[in-house]
Amino acid sequence: MxxxxxxxxxxxxxxxxxxxxxxxxxxxxxxxxxxxxxxxxxxxxxxxxxxxxxxxxxxxYPQSDSEIVVLVTSEQPFDREQLTLLQDLVFDGQLIDGVDFAHSIFSMQEYDTETESFQSVIEGDLSAYDDVSDALDEVADSPWTIVPMLNAERTETILVYAVEEQRVDDKQVQPIIDEFRELFAQVPPEAGLNFQLTGTLPILNTIVNRIIAEQGLLNGIGGLLGLITSLFLFxxxxxxxxxxxxxxxxxxxxxxxxxxxxxxxxxxxxxxxxxxxxxxxxxxxxxxxxxxxxxxxxxxxxxxxxxxxxxxxxxxxxxxxxxxxxxxxxxxxxxxxxxxxxxxxxxxxxxxxxxxxxxxxxxxxxxxxxxxxxxxxxxxVLPQKYWSELFGRTTQWLLRRKFTVLGVSVVAAAVLLAAFLPVQTTHRFNEYLHDDDPILLALERAEAISSPTQSLDIVLRQKEQGGALVSEPNLDVLASVHEDLEAAFPNNRIYSLHSLRRILRDAGQGASADDVAEMLEKLPERAQTELIGETGNGFKLSFRVADQPSPQIRELMDGINARLDQADLGALSAEPITGLTALAAVLSDKMIKELTISFLIAAFACPILIALWFGQWRFGLAAVLPNVIPVLVVGAWLMVSGWHLQFIGAIALSIAFGVAVDDTIHVLNRYDINRREKGRSFTFADVPAVMKHVAPALMTTTLVLSIGISSAFLSEMPTVIFFGGMCIAIFTLALLADLFILLPVLAVLERKRLASAAS
Structure with a gap:
């Protein structure tokens, strides 16, 4: 062929x-x-x-990952002109196509039991205040402040815009974000206001834009670096x-x-x-x-x-x-x-x-x-000839110690495999950005004002259909669960219908099931569904958590489940914890382990294909250690160092494995060619010639690829930098494994054949 x-x-x-x-x-x-x-x-x-x-x-239930958070800052406490401008911007933002709901200090409301209606904390017309700071005082002092929107110094506030669910699913967020940026760009500099978009949607949008921008740039730089290296080596x-x-x-x-x-x-x-x-x-x-x-x-x-x-x-x-x-x-x-x-x-x-x-x-x-x-x-090319002779002599030295090389390699592989397994995984939503990225710093400041934007969602579902969800027994169960979780996890904020009922009680107002039901009917539709869902048959508790590694989230979920298992839920039942944060914590672990398991299966299956291809079972067996050890070294280091395995790390292992297999196959191919050319006269003395032939190509390949992929270090995304570092490490280790392990191990397996040929 x-x-x-x-x-x-x-x-x-x-x-x-x-x-x-x-x-x-x-x-x-x-x-x-x-x-x-x-x-x-x-x-x-x-x-x-x-x-x-x-x-x-x-x-x-509405999800927090469909929200755009805007951090608004001023050097001085907000004045009348700034608040008037912000009020208009909140209204204009709600008119953007795709925006479903807006929440700010201007939309904060209090429930008046006498009128049985909600009223805005701040008057719609700010001119009604002799001193506009009075309006901010009302916001800060309102007992109905469930999610704070203003810092204590009155210099920072947040605006939250919920995007329509279908726009999130259809990935039509970019035009919405562009309109917000255009809206805020129209604010004159003399207004003294600074706007920073953050939250899940803008962060993901930033990641997408950087992927697009870096895809061609880094590949181009990497290709250029690899080319320059190949020019030098060739x-x-x-x-x-x-x-x-x-x-x-x-x-x-x-x-x-x-x-x-x-x-x-x-x-x-x-x-x-x-x-x-x-x-x-x-x-x-x-x-x-x-x-x-x-x-x-x-x-x-x-x-x-x-x-x-x-x-x-x-x-x-x-x-x-x-x-x-x-x-x-x-x-x-x-x-x-x-x-x-x-x-x-x-x-x-x-x-x-x-x-x-x-x-x-x-x-x-x-x-x-x-x-x-x-x-x-x-x-x-004289340098290639020098390396050729050097590794020919090195291989000859190793062949005399082939059993030692095999023994050390087997022990090393066993120790590394034990350190690598069981695989420990980790994932964070914001791992694709540096912690000091402006959009993450803005999110950190916004969450310091209000609460974390990520949520573990706990739903207490009514077991029997048809009965009223908002009943005294059910509200008592909700209160018990809510307050128990608050006591068990004091560093986390929890929001549910009980938060509103507790405010009613603290204000000395009616907080019976009927009162709560009446209050619910007056809430905006989105707020209602946030608390009891579209069907109205399940209480949702929003357990807020900061962005953190998935093992910590899973540990937190285990603690919550332990509290729920001990609770007397009466006519309610607790559904498995869900929400995007919970989903990511659980499925990232499963998916990364699937990547790793598939890779390990391939790492041991590929030698079988090598053996079948060459028609030599010894070739396949000899290929195992040089291919597996480089990856296990990096994998074991990830486990021992506490970095653990991320999505990008699992992909890097697969890519680097491909290069390791490539080098191994080329060495075995040259061994096979030399052996067929010399026939039965091929002996131990001829094995170093194999490495003399392929060593320059192996070194050139590793140098070109390593220097080329070093362009990853120019990325703005830490995961890309991490990916490049892992690849270079495994490329180098794979080269060393093929140079120092492969042929001595093969010589052990072929010793009888080579010895009989020599005799």
Missing amino acids: IGHLVGAICRQQRALLVLVLGLLVVSLAGASQIRVEDGARDIFVSSFDEYARFTQHTAE RSLVVGLLTGIAPIFAVLLTLGAMGWLGLEMNVLTNSISILILVITMANCIHMTFELRKFARQGAGRNESIRGMMQAIASPCILTGLTTMIAMAGLSYSDSELIRVFSLAAVVGLCMSLFAAIVVHPLVFTLTWRISPIERALRRQ
Whole structure:
């Protein structure tokens, strides 16, 4: 098959060039259609029961993740002109298409039992106040202040705008945010007001925008850094440039395929382009090294291309297949996001394979006859020869200690695996941004004024349908649960219908079930559904929590469940804790573990494919340790150091594993070629020649990829920086494993065969 492919490349150059250029145009058109998404809910869309419950819950109760929070600050306490301007802005904001509800100091209300109606705390006409500070005093002193909206110094206030639920689900938030920014930009500077948008929706919008902005920039910088490195290592400008064409083409093909297939770009699939660039570049570097070897020996164009393809095409295909297995193993996940990632990765790896075994040889076939390129290909590169000899001698030294190398490797793998398992995971909504990011600092200040925006939702459902939810026994149960949780968790704020009933009691007003029911009827519709839901048969307790790692949230949920289990709920029953925060804490753990388990299965399954491909069970067994140890080193460090495993970390492990497998396959492929060439005369003395041949390519691949992916350190997103650091660490460890472990372990497995050949 390889021979036919080489023949087609050499004979049908123009036809293949037209095909490649046509695919490029189609890919560019497809890439322009890619949607970038990062909805907090979409990350957890799945067939898990927790997501089904969350979906039902969002249909009945308003969610805090559909709110835009605006922090308004002034250097001095708010004056009349500023408050008048703010009042108008609150009204104008409510008129923005997609805004469902607004809450501010101007919408705060008190319930008057005499008139049986709610009245605004602040008069609608601020001119009614001789001193406008009196209006702010009324806000601060009102016993009906459930969620504070004003700081003690009267220099900061928050505006909360709830976005229509369907606009959140349809990802139509950007136009709404743009309108708010335009609205606030119209405020004259002399007004002395500063506006900062924050909250879940603006934060997610910021993440999406940065993904879009950094996707091309970081890949471009990474490609440039990798190119500069390859130019230095290849000692040739043209050879480095030509080697980089196929990897770039592979990325464009992948993005085009994702666009035409309707696969979105999100926090997971954002790493696909890096995976494809890394895998394709690794294969192309190996192919270029092989091509130059034939060229230096005086072979012509067709002979060099054919020799390169016969030596490297097979391991490239095997690398693609093994990495596809690792990625395809994720398709069984219950998470839609992970399944999309799996499909995008498999499609991208197909594009990578096409670029490596068709586009790369075609590039050199077309350019070979250009004199400077031919001279560059035939030139001897002395640094490569130096490294070749060095690692040949090193391998010879290791072979004499092959049993020690095997023993130390096995013990190290066992210790690392024990440290890595059981996998501990972590997730935070705001982990994609630095803690000192302005939008997070604004959120921190807004939450200091009122309360955390994230919530664990506890629903006490009426067991029997038909009865009145707001009854004395039920309200007493709600009060008991509410106050018990407040006592058990004094650092958290809890809001429920009991909060309003307690205010009535403290004010000496009627707080019977009938009084509470009458008061409920006077509340705005959104406020009613927030407390008892659309169907009116379940009390909701909003247990507010700050953004924190998911293990802490799960621990908190366990504590809440323990209190609920001990409570006498009477005619009510407690549903499983839900809400976006609870969903994220539980499902992030399950999803990250699915990623890890699939990866570990692939890590041990890929050696089986290697053994079948080469027809040598020893090859597959020898490949286990060099592939697993680098990943286990990083994984164990994450567990021991307390970083734990994040989404991006699990993806980094899978990508780096692909590179580790790639290097291992190329070493085994060269071993197999040398052994077949020498036949029964192949002995221990010939094994170092394998490393002498491939060591320069392995080092070049690792350096190019590591320096290229170091562009991640320029990102504004800490998860991207973390991703780059993990990849570089595993790339380096994978190189060391292949240089120092693979051949000694294989020599132990092949010792009888090699010894009999020597005798």
